[in-house]
Amino acid sequence: MNHNYKILEWIKQNYQYILIGLAVVFIAFKLVSNDASTESANLNIEQASQDHEMSNQTSKKTEEPNKEESSxxxxxxxxxxxxxxxxxxxxxxxxxxxxxxxxxxxxxxxxxxxxxxxxxxxxxxxxxxxxxxxxxxMPEQANLQNSDKLVVNINTATKEEIQKIPGVGPSKAEKIIQYRESNGQFNSIDDLKKVKGFGDKTVSSLKEYIIIN
The missing domain is CATH 3.10.20 (Ubiquitin-like (UB roll))
Structure with a gap:
């Protein structure tokens, strides 16, 4: 008991120094922890910077082949x-x-x-x-065959090309285009009779100027 009493007396007499010592130890511990955290953060920042640089380089390499085309x-x-x-x-x-x-x-x-x-x-x-x-x-590229006379493929010719057929003006050419787009391609020249304005006599007179492919 006497020994414990002496310890308590010593603590009472020196408690200020004890508190100061504990404070010093606590501050030292915090400083060491902060240094470690700072070093870890710096390493993470440096790694992120390196990763970003590598990503930029990869992106530039990917874009280089298209640079000429994009220009x-x-x-x-x-x-x-x-x-x-x-x-x-x-x-x-x-x-x-x-x-x-x-x-x-x-x-x-x-x-x-x-x-x-x-x-x-x-x-x-x-x-x-x-x-x-x-x-x-495949039809001829121009949809026209040049021989002794003009020949037009009415399945592929444009309105302007169809108008080159003797006796076929803009109105009839437009009707041919409309029929073709609504019903599909002509299977024979006689299918022209299904187009309004083209009777037997008209179709017969046009046969030498028309082909079906």
Missing amino acids: LPVKSVTVDIKGAVNNPNTYEMKSTDRIKDVISKAQLKDNADLTKINLSEKLRDQMYIYIPIKDEQ
């Missing part, structure tokens, strides 16, 4: 698509678009044949695209 001016082009599509028409596209892009707008028919179409070809202004049906022979 070209993008223009508006008008293309005409006909044949085995649900929506044959002229379409306003971009010069960076490809044939597959305008085909997706026109929507292919189930019997369309793409084996002879270069889907990756870039579009050009006033480009004409014809999508054949399966087992169909």
Whole structure:
């Protein structure tokens, strides 16, 4: 008991110094902890910076192959698509678009044949695209055959080309286009009789100027 009493007396006499000592130890501990946290944070920041730099370098490498293409001016082009599509028409596209892009707008028919179409070809202004049906022979590029006289393929010709047929003006050419777009391609020249304004006599006189492909 006497020993414990002496200890208590000593603590009472020196409690201020004891408190100061504890405070010093606490402050020292906090400083060491802060230094460790700061060092860890600096390491994380440095690692994040390195990761960001590597990501930028990878992104630049990915963009480099397209730099030349992206530097070209993008223009508006008008293309005409006909044949085995649900929506044959002229379409306003971009010069960076490809044939597959305008085909997706026109929507292919189930019997369309793409084996002879270069889907990756870039579009050009006033480009004409014809999508054949399966087992169909591709028409001539201009849809016209030059021999002793003018011959027009009414399944693929434009309104202006159809008007070149003797006796066919803008009105009749428009009716041919409308029939073709509503009912599909002509299977024979006699199918022209189904178009309003084309009777037996008229169709017979036009046969030498028309082909069906």
